[in-house]
Amino acid sequence: MKRNTKQHNSDSSDKSENINPEDLAQEGLNQEDNLTEEGAVEGSEEENPEDPKQEIEKLQQKYDELNDSFLRLNAEFDNFRKRTIKEKADIIKSGGEKVLNNIITLVDDFERALTALHLSHDRDAMLEGMDLIYSKFTGFLKQNGVEEIEAIGRPFDSDTFEAVTTIPAQDESQKGVVVDCIQKGYRLNDKIIRFPKVVVGE
Numbered sequence: 011m012k013r014n015t016k017q018h019n020s021d022s023s024d025k026s027e028n029i030n031p032e033d034l035a036q037e038g039l040n041q042e043d044n045l046t047e048e049g050a051v052e053g054s055e056e057e058n059p060e061d062p063k064q065e066i067e068k069l070q071q072k073y074d075e076l077n078d079s080f081l082r083l084n085a086e087f088d089n090f091r092k093r094t095i096k097e098k099a100d101i102i103k104s105g106g107e108k109v110l111n112n113i114i115t116l117v118d119d120f121e122r123a124l125t126a127l128h129l130s131h132d133r134d135a136m137l138e139g140m141d142l143i144y145s146k147f148t149g150f151l152k153q154n155g156v157e158e159i160e161a162i163g164r165p166f167d168s169d170t171f172e173a174v175t176t177i178p179a180q181d182e183s184q185k186g187v188v189v190d191c192i193q194k195g196y197r198l199n200d201k202i203i204r205f206p207k208v209v210v211g212e
Contacts, residue, residue: 112150119143151196159195161188161206171195172205179211187211 123139130136151157161171166186174192179185188208195206 116147119146155199157197159197159206161191161208164188166210171208173210174207176210176212184211
């Protein structure tokens with residue numbers, strides 16, 4: 011019996027001596043990895059408890075909200091566009107009415123002047139009346155941004171004047187200069203609405 015016990019102790023000591031410490035360390039790491047993976051799976055299941063059906067319902071609700079917002083914004087923009095077009099048309103219409111009303115008052119003056127011409131033999135009175143109407147008309151043009159373009163004595167510029175013909179210059183200073191204006195030109199604000207027709211010295 012003693013011999014068998016000694017033999018058993020010897021075998022156990024031999025097995026203990028044959029165990030590699032690196033193998034034990036690797037086995038411990040493998041067990042930790044397995045525990046970590048199991049914990050990660052359990053954690054992911056806890057973080058995403060919703061099923062696909064609930065996720066689809068949420069996405070559908072979000073889509074409906076965005077679609078409703080888009081439709082309302084589109085309707086508001088369409089109303090704004092229509093209102094802007096109407097306001098612009100009203101401004102153009104009312105602006106035209108104002109100009110026409112001012113012209114009508116000038117027509118009234120012309121009618122009174124024509125009546126006076128037929129009844130009066132006072133030339134000075136008739137001229138004074140015509141000068142008054144002309145002054146009112148030019149004042150009306152200025153109030154609406156229309157100004158006459160000065161031409162005579164100005165250097166010729168093809169961007170401003172329309173040369174009808176040329177004549178020999180009487181002196182050197184008249185060369186390339188507007189010496190006569192056949193038809194007046196006018197500018198509306200900064201835009202030329204009618205070019206002056208001029209004669210240029212050469």
